[in-house]
Amino acid sequence: MKTLYYLILFTGVLNLGACAQQENTTERALTTATAGNNPLPDEVVRELNEQALGDTVVKTEAEWRKELTTEEYFVLRQEGTERAFDNEYDANKRRGVYACAACGNPMFTSETKFDSGTGWPSFYAPISEKRVKEVDERAMGMVRTEVECARCGSHIGHVFPDGPKPTGLRYCLNSVALDFDER
Template sequence: MKQVFYVLIATLGMVACAQQQDESAEYALTTATAGDEPLSDLAIRLLNSETLADTVVKTEAEWRRELTRAEFQVLREEGTEIAFRNEYWDNEKEGVYACAACGNPMFGSETKFESGTGWPSFYAPLEEERVKEVDDYALGMLRTEVECARCGSHIGHVFPDGPEPTGLRYCLNSVALDFVQAE
């Protein structure tokens, strides 16, 4: 009974949040930028099609069934793929990078840069609300983990050694991303 109550409360909260987001979404998305760069038409279409109101909550068993072994290891177990041996580290095509677990559009090619690390790197997300930053002490030091704000999946880490205008380097795992090429 207690679980049903919690599900009901969570659902009501998501519905209220969705109604509030719908009222301001059109204005916010037509004026959105990534860093100092305006978003591409593709990015605006993707952002309009996916709101964060539809938070994705699944059991680890459900994630395990839906994701590949490599995706599960990175997205759900906070693993890291091998540098220079991943799909997007040197991708120079225009488009949008979304969470491989839930499809949340997070980064655009407008802010991608060559960091020399062997992983795809960006200086800003499409919108700050699309990602969540969490303190990570896993290796005995403080780092900042980047998670998908929609489903909580591990995407990578952010470091304060990136280029202007933000000075940030979002160092991400390719396997945690789906790339949607601009038309």
């Protein structure tokens, strides 16, 4: 039993550190979406920037458990992390909008998505700073910045200061925490 405990603990530490301990991706960041050649129309981007956030979503944990899959609940409500390179949107190159899987809040677009080499979908900026909430997180001896949905408070991923220009940020997100709307 002790061996199993240490194995689970070790795996968790590796998983937490994997997204945090990346080489500087600024120089090697490549756009993975077709945004460079085929960006979202200006009116779509303007609409997303100006769109009201909507009412705050408040539900009991029982309601969340009923509405979300087991994996979604683990990531979105229990602040878990999905496996690197084994997720739906890391290599997604389609043009569109990424929204919170729990409440539908549009948070990121393909235009700011890039290949960070981490195995999780990465973005250098949200649609608007009002769409995400950044929270200092202290766990397992590390200090990181957690990214939450500003509408429902669900855990989406983390943000690190090693991304590409123009922001220098890398929003390292869980695919299971996102829904993708191709546009």
